[in-house]
Amino acid sequence: xxxxxxxxxxxxxxxxxxxxxxxxxxxxxxxxxxxxxxxxxxxxxxxxx
Amino acid sequence: xxxxxxxxxxxxxxxxxxxxxxxxxxxxxxxxxxxxxxxxxxxxxxxxxxxxxxxxxxxxxxxxxxxxxxxxxxxxxxxxxxxxxxxxxxxxxxxxxxxxxxxxxxxxxxxxxxxxxxxxxxxxxxxxxxxxxxxxxxxxxxxxxxxxxxxxxxxxxxxxxxxxxxxxxxxxxxxxxxxxxxxxxxxxxxxxxxxxxxxxxxxxxxxxxxxxxxxxxxxxxxxxxxxxxxxxxxxxxxxxxxxxxxxxxxxxxxxxxxx
Amino acid sequence: xxxxxxxxxxxxxxxxxxxxxxxxxxxxxxxxxxxxxxxxxxxxxxxxxxxxxxxxxxxxxxxxxxxxxxxxxxxxxxxxxxxxxxxxxxxxxxxxxxxxxxxxxxxxxxxxxxxxxxxxxxxxxxxxxxxxxxxxxxxxxxxxxxxxxxxxxxxxxxxxxxxxxxxxxxxxxxxxxxxxxxxxxxxxxxxxxxxxxxxxxxxxxxxxxxxxxxxxxxxxxx
Numbered sequence: 001x002x003x004x005x006x007x008x009x010x011x012x013x014x015x016x017x018x019x020x021x022x023x024x025x026x027x028x029x030x031x032x033x034x035x036x037x038x039x040x041x042x043x044x045x046x047x048x049x
Numbered sequence: 050x051x052x053x054x055x056x057x058x059x060x061x062x063x064x065x066x067x068x069x070x071x072x073x074x075x076x077x078x079x080x081x082x083x084x085x086x087x088x089x090x091x092x093x094x095x096x097x098x099x100x101x102x103x104x105x106x107x108x109x110x111x112x113x114x115x116x117x118x119x120x121x122x123x124x125x126x127x128x129x130x131x132x133x134x135x136x137x138x139x140x141x142x143x144x145x146x147x148x149x150x151x152x153x154x155x156x157x158x159x160x161x162x163x164x165x166x167x168x169x170x171x172x173x174x175x176x177x178x179x180x181x182x183x184x185x186x187x188x189x190x191x192x193x194x195x196x197x198x199x200x201x202x203x204x205x206x207x208x209x210x211x212x213x214x215x216x217x218x219x220x221x222x223x224x225x226x227x228x229x230x231x232x233x234x235x236x237x238x239x240x241x242x243x244x245x246x247x248x249x250x251x252x253x254x255x256x257x258x259x260x261x262x263x264x265x266x267x268x269x270x271x272x273x274x275x276x277x278x279x280x281x282x283x284x285x286x287x288x289x290x291x292x293x294x295x296x297x298x299x300x301x302x303x304x305x306x307x308x
Numbered sequence: 309x310x311x312x313x314x315x316x317x318x319x320x321x322x323x324x325x326x327x328x329x330x331x332x333x334x335x336x337x338x339x340x341x342x343x344x345x346x347x348x349x350x351x352x353x354x355x356x357x358x359x360x361x362x363x364x365x366x367x368x369x370x371x372x373x374x375x376x377x378x379x380x381x382x383x384x385x386x387x388x389x390x391x392x393x394x395x396x397x398x399x400x401x402x403x404x405x406x407x408x409x410x411x412x413x414x415x416x417x418x419x420x421x422x423x424x425x426x427x428x429x430x431x432x433x434x435x436x437x438x439x440x441x442x443x444x445x446x447x448x449x450x451x452x453x454x455x456x457x458x459x460x461x462x463x464x465x466x467x468x469x470x471x472x473x474x475x476x477x478x479x480x481x482x483x484x485x486x487x488x489x490x491x492x493x494x495x496x497x498x499x500x501x502x503x504x505x506x507x508x509x510x511x512x513x514x515x516x517x518x519x520x521x522x523x524x525x526x527x528x529x530x
Contacts, residue, residue, distance in 0.1 A: 003103040003174055007092070010107050010170045014114075014163050018272060021159055025279045029068035032286040036293060133525055195477040202474065207464045215460050218522050219474065222456065225518065226478050233481035233507060237488065240499055 068282035073275060080271040087261075087268045095261040104174040108254070109261055111167040113269040114160045115189065121157030121273065122196065122224070125150045129220035138210050144288070147213040150220055151203050152280035154196050156273050161193045184235035191230050195223050209288070309404070312397045316405020321412055323382050330413045334371050335420035341367040342424045353430060360429040361490035365483045367421055368414070368450070373472050375413050376454035379406055380462035389463055389527060399523040403455055407519070410451035418443060434495035438502065442489035445508035449482045452515040459526050481511055 069077075091109040098105035132146035168186065169179045180186065203216045254262055324330055345363050349355045356363070383391055392402050422443075425431045433439050457478060461471040485504040492501030 003101075006170045006174050007103055007106050010110060010167050011088075011092070013166060014110050017159065017163060018276075022276060022279075025276065025283055026068065029279065029283045029286055032283065032290050033067060036286065036290050191477045191480055194473070198470070198473040198477065201470055202460070205464050205470065212464075214525060214528075218526060219457075219460055222478070222518055222522065225514065229481050229511065229514065230477070233484050236507075237484055 068279050068286070073278055076271065076275045076278070080268070080275050083264075083268040083271055087265055090261045090264060095257045098258070101175055104171060105258065107167050107171040107174075109265045111164055111171055112262060113266040114164040114167065116266055117269045117273045118157045118160040118164060118192075120270075121153045121160065121277070122192070122227075124153040125157065125196075125199075125220050126224035128153065129217035132213065132217045133221075136210070136214065141210075144213070147217065148281050148284045148288070149277075150217065151200075151284055152277050154199055154203075154220070155280055156277050158193065158196045158200060159276075160269075160273065161189060161196070165189060165193060183238050184231055187234045188227065188231040192227055195226065199223060209291070309398055309401050312401035313404035313408060316392075316397065316402055317408035317412070320379060320382060320406070320409035324409075324413060329378060330375065330416050334374055334413075335417050337374070338367045338371040338417055338421045339424045341370060342421065342428050346428060356429045357431060358496060360425055360431045361494060361496065362483075362487045363429070364421060364425055364490065365446070365486050368418060368446075369476070369479065369483060371417055371421075372414055372450055372454065373475065375410060375417065376458040376475065377468060377471055379410055379413075379455070380458045383462075389459070393527050399527045400520050402527065403459075403519045403523040406455040406458070407448075407451045407516075410454055411447055414447045414451060418447065431494055433493055435493045435501070438489060438505065439493035442486055442493060442501070442505045442508065445505055445512060446482055446486035446489075449508050449512045449515065450479065452512055452519055453478045453482065456515060456519040456522060459523065478515075482508065485511070 087109070091106050095106070095109075097103045128146040128150040132143055132150065135146060136143035165186075168189075172181065173179050199216060199219055202219055203212065205212055207215075342363065345359075345367075346356065349359070380389070383389055395402075397405075454475065457471065457475045461467040461474060464470075485507045488497070488499055489501045489504040489508070491497040492499055492504075
């Protein structure tokens, strides 16, 4: 593996991982917020995360 | 039928349900900006190493990641200790320590994973192999798995108070275990190594590279803090949802009984 | 406290004597694991002999996990600790009792495994004192860690998959030290075997303290 290639892969994966994790957190917050925001008459959603 | 919200449930404004507040928005902007500058510094401005060439740039990710991870796990241990001391079952006081412990551990696991991955890439280029059985690497893998286990324990179906307490105990025990593991493996490998002791040793970092590394640590800290705050809030939301589901089931049961 | 601990241990061992799980199931399983290692290493006798110390401890690990699981499963069908909690015993006694029970059962298991080692892997013991000390202390360390984490994972669903994941990182130094000490005792290496045995003692001490402290909060609310 070349030096440059390693750096490209390493940085890309890192940025992607952190970004994905951040997006997952935010999305989860929005989804659960909606769930609660709608209130108690909805039956609990079977949300798998 | 509109339910009157429980006193414990705070008013849900739109921004609350999305877990963002003005403060975190600022932090997000700062983090994003810092990250861009970091990319510039790490990939372009800072020099390639005499020996390793461009591979040294991997360290700007690898080293701050593990620092962030250690900090996160340390935070998990502290908040777990505080939880055990302060938690009152009847009033549910002290739950925030548990939430923070969980958020910190998850962030720690993510960054430990990044540490391992970036370390393996760096090792492939510099040592020629993805893995070395030295103390640091082996301990880091065990650290990773330990806190994966901790996160699994947190997800178990059980009474929240029970689960939180067990998780807290585990966090504290794990915190003691990590130095023991490190010492054992270090001793093992030191006894084993006859020749070159430089395996697993990182190079001395000076000058521009040093400052890039420090700046990277700062950036990583911003990002990790943002992640932790939001994760904490989402945990809070999850608890609220679980509580509401429970109330719902109780109501249904009560209305069944009254028929 | 110790008297109560012995009562707890005695209860577990009586249950064991009636059920014959250790002798009837777990020890044969351990021997089976040793045989499977033979398959894994293509019956390479030299390789098996060289790796015998490690393979012994791996076999102890996987069968020992079952014993740890069981020591809390015997409390009630779903393994919850209510009966223990209501027994009036101090949590520390329960912890020590569980540890003692585990130690005895592990000794029985290891006895069978050691015979298997001699027979299947052509092992010879050069330093009996070191061998026995390392085995005993390794068992002590295994038991205290097992008792602590067994309680942590008890009484909840999915515990059988969770317990190994939680316990093995904690047992890693024990396995490491035990293996290194046994290697010296088998004449396979010239490392400082007694130092490794000393490490086993330290680990035992540390986790005994942790267990004594943690069992109180653990047993409090369930």
